[in-house]
Amino acid sequence: MTTIRDVAKQAEVSVATVSRVINKRGYVHEETLKKVEQAIKELNYKPNDVARSLFKKTSNSIGFIIPDITNPFFPQLVRAVESTMIESGYTVILFNSDEVLDHELKLIELMESKYMDGLLVVSNTITKDHLENLTMPVVAIDRVLDKGIPTVYVDNYKGARQAVQFLIKKGCQKIAYLHGPEKIFTAKERLRGYQDEMEKNGLPTFIYPGNYELKASMMSTIRLLAEHPDVDGIFAGNDVMAVGAIKAASKMGYTIPKELKIIGFDGIDLATAITPELTTMHQPILEIGKKGSELLLQLIAGQSPEKKHYVYDAELVERNST
Amino acid sequence: MTTIRDVAKQAEVSVATVSRVINKRGYVHEETLKKVEQAIKELNYKPNDVARSLFKKTSNSIGFIIPDITNPFFPQLVRAVESTMIESGYTVILFNSDEVLDHELKLIELMESKYMDGLLVVSNTITKDHLENLTMPVVAIDRVLDKGIPTVYVDNYKGARQAVQFLIKKGCQKIAYLHGPEKIFTAKERLRGYQDEMEKNGLPTFIYPGNYELKASMMSTIRLLAEHPDVDGIFAGNDVMAVGAIKAASKMGYTIPKELKIIGFDGIDLATAITPELTTMHQPILEIGKKGSELLLQLIAGQSPEKKHYVYDAELVERNST
Incomplete structure (x- = not known):
């Protein structure tokens, strides 16, 4: 492969001069310019992106750290981010972190050293301290890392209260909750x-993981309905768990929604597939995804x-499970 | 940020000498080595990956081009690739191509110029010609690009014949096929x-997109059952379509599997969620995913x-829709 050194040698100028020509920066004598352009042409030299990003310190790409691509919420988020970024000429580079902090930090270091232009991150383990020495901007999505970090997410607390209110309005008196992983913000x-x-409605709680x-x-649904058949x-903390609850309750002979009403959280495509x-x-x-991008x-x-945190409302979508 | 130039200046040596020290290549006088190491320490210089990959022409990362992350087949494939690659110390960088050739070629160029170590690709549009000038190795997964390109995939033809045989064995005489996108290999x-x-069984075909x-x-299922209620x-060309067929047929009052038997292809998690x-x-x-990696x-x-193409058999998994 032809290098910038080969070009410099051929044109009988320094590497720095060739770099100035390639990056159109600084003064280059007209005659020298011609010699360098001639050498580039003769050697069919293509300045590569690594070299260019070293000079320009940008790569027109952004990194996107997500915890688990097999959770159906994330592919939909990824597509939303990609469509906005591609329109603006950026390539999105995806990393699956499994929410292992060591892995995440290694990824961030990798991205920073590759001069990515920015970072979108969905994480529960990364904190402000891990990000404060970064030279690239960071936006958190779905989960709040710190007040000071720009973040886009949904009001999970408010949405959860609405879900419970809705079940009560539908006549439910004994409402259980299927809980997500304990450490996850959402x-x-x-x-x-x-x-x-x-508590506000004076109702007892039943929480299952x-x-x-x-x-x-x-x-958990099987155990719940065995222990509390009435x-x-x-209310399932996400749609994937709600699908599991429907499946388990159906198998145990419950008629949904007549005997048992089930509501999820997220709005993934799977919710309409079942x-x-x-x-x-x-x-x-x-x-x-669009706002974060x-x-x-x-x-x-x-x-x-304008502001650091953009908070959206979750919206009740009533279908056939309630 | 401290650069290699700053280190060279501080140590009063050339950039090339610093580079030799960093990359442990070529002869460096012991006294010079000490001076450079001292300067690196004093300036807290960290040679970055971009610079290093320029010297070493490797980045310990591989690119993985997939067509559509929202198709539930791909997240599962991605996880399989990642777990093998991470074990070997490689970072997997994911790209979603939408199977738009221009986009794919831009991605490949980007990867090559960033000195990625290799490329895994799932594509119907990339051909041998697009890849023959690449210096990094390429492995195709799921879809055959060319006889000469190492490929790992399942015997789709044989699997499809088995699916039909199974429905016939179960007593079906009027079997329709839900077809995937016309241009896709699988x-x-x-x-x-x-x-x-x-044809082998002398049965008429009913093909719907x-x-x-x-x-x-x-x-398509609604149209199919309206036109051919008997x-x-x-046989759905993938599980996602099979789920759609089950949904539509149930809505139209068909009892599955008694009146209508439905079989899919892929074995994604969704198949057991419904x-x-x-x-x-x-x-x-x-x-x-493991073999491709x-x-x-x-x-x-x-x-x-040992060989260029590794072909796996799809396996019949009998559940409750047949």
Whole structure:
């Protein structure tokens, strides 16, 4: 492969001069310019992106760290981010972190050293301290890392209260909650919403772990309905768990929604793929992805966004499971 | 940020000397070595990956081009690839191409110029010609690009014939096929398998487009059952379409599997999330991802794999939809 050194040798100038020509920066004598251009042509030299990003310190790409691509919420978010970024000429480079902090930090270091222009991150483990020495702008999506970090997310607490209110309005008196992973911001907020709304209505709480997963949710639902067969409503902390609850309850002979009403949270495509279709607190996933991308583009351009945190409301979408 | 130039200046040596120290290549006088190491320490200089990959022409990362992350087959494949690659110390960088050739070629150029170590690709539009000038090794997954390119995939034709045989064995006589996108390798092979097996059994064919999508499949199933209400079996070219067929047929009052048997292809998680659970031709997605990764690692290490193409069999997994 032809290098910048080969070009310099051929043109009988320094590497720095060739670099000035390639990057159209600084003064280059006209005659020298011609010699360098001639050499570039003769050697068919193509300045590569690595070299260019070393000079320009930009790569026209942004990194996007997500925790788990097999959770159906994230592919939809990724597509929303990509469509906004591609329109603006940026390539989106995806990383799946599994929310292992060491892995995330290694990824961030990798991105910074590759001169990416910015970083979108969905994480529960990264904190302000991990990000404060970065030279690239960072926007958090879906989960709050710190007050000072621009963030786009949905009001999980409010949405959870609405879900419970809706089940009560539908006549439910014994409402259980399927809880997500304990450490995850969204799961904690939704649990808090369930607890506060139940307390406000003077109703007892029944909390079972579902880990945001189908199988864990099915197992917990079976245990829940064995221990409390008269439960008449289930609020699942995400749609995947709600699908598991529907499956398990159906197998145990419950008629949904007549005997048992089930509501989820997220609004993923899976919610309409199953029968009965799932009532859920729908997150505006497209808008969240778009807003997060726009915010990052603003920061990359050196602009200050109007505010740090953009909070959307989840919207009740009533279908056949309630 | 401290650069290699700052280090060279501080140590009073050339940039090339600093580079030799950093990359532990070539002769450096012991006294000079000490001076450079001292300067690196004093300035807290960290040679960055971009610079290093320029010298070493490697980045310990591989690119993985997939067509559509919202198709649930791909997140599972991505996880399989990642777990193998991470074990070997490689970072996987994901790109969603939408199977737009221009986009794919731009991505490949980007990867090559960033000195990625290799490329995994799922594509119907990339051909041998697009890849022959690449210096990094390429492995195709799921779809055959060319005989000469190492590829890992499932025998779609054989799997499709087995799916039809199974429905016939179950008593179906009027079997329709929901077809994927016409240009996609896997869809063409599965269609061919359906046609050949139906012809072998002297049965008429009913082919409806489903585009590998839930909604398109639902609409086609409604049209199919309106036009041919006595259809007693549906072979859907992928699981997503099979889920759509189950949904549409249930809505139209068909009892599954009693009046209508439905089989899918892929073996994605969604197949067990729905009720009735889907009978399907299960692809060994984990093995395919693992084998593709191992093959690429072999090529990166300069080894020749035993053979170019690794073809797996899809396996019939009988559940409640047949």
